[in-house]
Amino acid sequence: MKLSSDKVTLAERHNKIVYDCGDTVVKVFNRAKPKADILNEALNLARAEQAGIRVPELVEVGKVGVSWAIATEKVNxxxxxxxxxxxxxxxxxxxxxxxxxxxxxxxxxxxxxxxxxxxxxxxxxxxxxxxxxxxxxxxxxxxxxxxxxxxxxxxxxxxxxxxxxxxxxxxxxxxxxxxxxxxxxxxxxxxxxxxxxxxxxxxxxxxxxxxxxxxxxxxxxxxxxxxxxxxxxxxxxxxxxxxxxxxxxxxxxxxx
Ligand SMILES: Nc1ncnc2c1ncn2[C@@H]1O[C@H](COP(=O)(O)OP(=O)(O)OP(=O)(O)O)[C@@H](O)[C@H]1O
Ligand SMILES: [Mg+2]
The missing domain is CATH 3.90.1200.10 (Aminoglycoside phosphotransferase (APH), C-terminal lobe)
Structure with missing residues (x-):
């Protein structure tokens, strides 16, 4: 996954940074975060959508450099x-x-x-x-x-x-x-x-x-x-x- 150069930081926590990348919002986790937790978060999002809840569209789960990341469609x-x-x-x-x-x-x-x-x-x-x-x-x-x-x-x-x-x-x-x-x-x-x-x-x-x-x-x-x-x-x-x-x-x- 490639992040746009004009990305804006929305939130910074001890184990992740959330970026506004224009059309998408990307959560980039640090390496201490188990990859199973990241995959579980993406799966939960899909399960909530499956249940009929309005959630942001899941765009991609992948890596930004060495870090795992979740991209969703940005909700304006x-x-x-x-x-x-x-x-x-x-x-x-x-x-x-x-x-x-x-x-x-x-x-x-x-x-x-x-x-x-x-x-x-x-x-x-x-x-x-x-x-x-x-x-x-x-x-x-x-x-x-x-x-x-x-x-x-x-x-x-x-x-x-x-x-x-x-x-x-x-x-x-x-x-x-x-x-x-x-x-x-x-x-x-x-x-x-x-x-x-x-x-x-x-x-x-x-x-x-x-x-x-x-x-x-x-x-x-x-x-x-x-x-x-x-x-x-x-x-x-x-x-x-x-x-x-x-x-x-x-x-x-x-x-x-
Ligand atoms: N798809 C999206 N579209 C627009 N804004 C988003 C989207 N996803 C996240 N955000 C914004 O980024 C903020 C942080 O994202 P998220 O809640 O997923 O991470 P977090 O680390 O748990 O943050 P927090 O501790 O504030 O809850 C959200 O409070 C929201 O303002
Ligand atoms: Mg939050």
Whole structure:
């Protein structure tokens, strides 16, 4: 894969750079990222599309020099994150839009996706000595007791992953399917909540959680019962800066 010389950097993370290449957006991963994860991200995107979700068209999976990369067709528009930054007075409307889209994703399914419980179990077991054996056992027991659902779950349903096309008639496009699974919508909601809090948006996160539960018809306590499990999984991703914060969430047995 060749990148255009006038590419613009959209986002730079510890393990990848996302470039705007004009007609395409290319995510270039560093060599530490296992190639199986990159192929899985591209496969998840295809699985979500197969389920009936509007995702960017997958253009290519290949190498840029020695690095693996995923190219998708560029969606001309703004993310819900950008729209919120431009006009904070629209917060309630944007939140409603985010939740409407999330519930719509959860109303879809693709039985070929990885199972959320399997993924979370693997992540909790991958924590090694970070938590003690008794705590790991408790988390795995709690996870095992959660209802088994097969909803399409995005795994990182935050405002920066929703693009509203400039053509206002067109439906929003959902990007970044690296963490998609089939499973429980409340767990997906708990992930969004945690990511918003980690991003420093406690008030927005609290409002999101209340409204999601109202609209989904579940209790806030039910979503909160997922929090220790989700915090443990997040810790396994190696979020060193948030270590103490995540450990405190894992410790909370009773959130209500
Ligand atoms: N196909 C696309 N068309 C237009 N913009 C895109 C597309 N894919 C990604 N983007 C933009 O690039 C940003 C980063 O891409 P992506 O979310 O896939 O990677 P990321 O590393 O997870 O980023 P983040 O941490 O912000 O979620 C998105 O928030 C979006 O603004
Ligand atoms: Mg993203």
């Amino acid at each position: 528009g703004k993310t819900l994150r950008q729209l919120l930054a431009e006009d904070p007075s629209q917060e309630d409307a944007i939140l409603d839009r985010l939740i409407t889209l999330e519930l719509d994703v959860h109303a879809h399914s693709n039985r070929l996706l990885n199972r959320q419980k399997d993924k979370l179990t693997r992540m909790i077991n991958g924590l090694g000595d970070t938590i003690d054996e008794a705590q790991r056992y408790e988390l795995l027991q709690a996870l095992d007791g959660m209802p088994n659902h097969t909803k399409l779950c995005h795994g990182d349903f935050v405002p920066s992953n929703i693009i509203v096309p400039d053509d206002n008639e067109a439906a929003p496009v959902i990007v970044d399917w690296a963490h998609a699974t089939q499973g429980n919508g409340a767990a997906d909601c708990a992930i969004t909540y945690l990511h918003l809090v980690l991003g420093g948006e406690q008030d927005f996160a609290d409002k999101y959680l209340r409204r999601y539960c109202e609209r989904q018809g579940c209790t806030v306590a039910y979503v909160q019962s997922w929090m220790p499990i989700i915090a443990a999984a997040e810790l396994e991703r190696g979020r060193v800066h948030e270590r103490d914060f995540l450990l405190s969430w894992i410790d909370v047995v009773d959130w209500s």
